[in-house]
Amino acid sequence: MIQLKNVNKSFKGQPAVQNLNLQVKEGEILGLLGANGAGKSTTINMLLGFLSPDSGIVSIEGMETSKEEKKVRKLIGYIPENVNLYPYLSGLENLDYFCKLAGMKYSKTELHEFLTRCGLQSDAHDKKVSEYSKGMRQKVGIAIAYAKKAKVYLLDEPASGLDPLASNELSEILKKLAADGATILMASHDIFRVREVCHRIGILKQGELVKELRSEEVSANELEKLYLEYMTN
Numbered sequence: 001m002i003q004l005k006n007v008n009k010s011f012k013g014q015p016a017v018q019n020l021n022l023q024v025k026e027g028e029i030l031g032l033l034g035a036n037g038a039g040k041s042t043t044i045n046m047l048l049g050f051l052s053p054d055s056g057i058v059s060i061e062g063m064e065t066s067k068e069e070k071k072v073r074k075l076i077g078y079i080p081e082n083v084n085l086y087p088y089l090s091g092l093e094n095l096d097y098f099c100k101l102a103g104m105k106y107s108k109t110e111l112h113e114f115l116t117r118c119g120l121q122s123d124a125h126d127k128k129v130s131e132y133s134k135g136m137r138q139k140v141g142i143a144i145a146y147a148k149k150a151k152v153y154l155l156d157e158p159a160s161g162l163d164p165l166a167s168n169e170l171s172e173i174l175k176k177l178a179a180d181g182a183t184i185l186m187a188s189h190d191i192f193r194v195r196e197v198c199h200r201i202g203i204l205k206q207g208e209l210v211k212e213l214r215s216e217e218v219s220a221n222e223l224e225k226l227y228l229e230y231m232t233n
């Protein structure tokens with residue numbers, strides 16, 4: 001479970017996150033929407049333990065992320081907008097390499113299974129990553145998290161720059177992971193995608209959670225309208 005309780009974080013006196021309260025349970029996908037600078041990445045960086053909150057509690061599975069950084073990181077799969085992989089290694093070799101770094105060794109068959117499970121077509125597994133699209137690199141990023149048995153997935157702008165098909169595939173992968181019990185938080189600018197993939201949505205404005213709702217409560221058009229109202233008022 002992801003939990004943020006009364007969290008505040010400022011940079012040089014400028015609040016980036018203000019009195020933030022959030023909870024994401026096992027099997028749930030929460031989408032964070034917000035304009036540039038709304039505090040989405042700061043929230044994710046606190047969950048990763050890269051940043052400490054000035055006050056309040058940021059925890060994953062009951063452990064404070066800034067205090068139990070190492071233990072917490074083992075539970076997290078972090079998928080940034082651009083997944084960094086070794087371009088001259090194949091998807092499979094990258095997966096193998098990152099698993100070994102995390103102290104996990106899998107057979108070739110298992111590695112192929114992880115990549116397939118995370119949506120990468122089998123004919124791409126042995127191709128060099130330099131030939132991959134952004135969506136394919138993301139699938140490898142997710143497979144790395146999956147192979148590491150991450151309980152929590154944090155995604156920062158995962159659908160940005162993906163074509164609709166790749167973005168849709170990503171949604172399906174995330175839904176499957178959540179159905180298997182993963183806890184997922186994604187920050188995004190894509191209102192329609194967030195509504196389609198997330199169970200709950202939080203709207204951040206200048207570091208404050210101004211609205212929280214369940215996706216089923218609103219249509220995509222209603223959500224867009226609501227979002228624009230919050231952004232312009």
Ligand SMILES: Nc1ncnc2c1ncn2[C@@H]1O[C@H](COP(=O)(O)OP(=O)(O)OP(=O)(O)O)[C@@H](O)[C@H]1O
Binds near residue numbers: 016036040
């Ligand atoms: N390391 C930092 N040093 C100084 N200010 C920072 C730092 N990180 C973030 N900020 C500031 O904190 C505020 C929140 O930024 P953050 O990156 O969390 O927003 P965001 O919602 O992720 O934006 P975007 O959609 O552009 O990625 C912004 O005003 C930003 O300039």
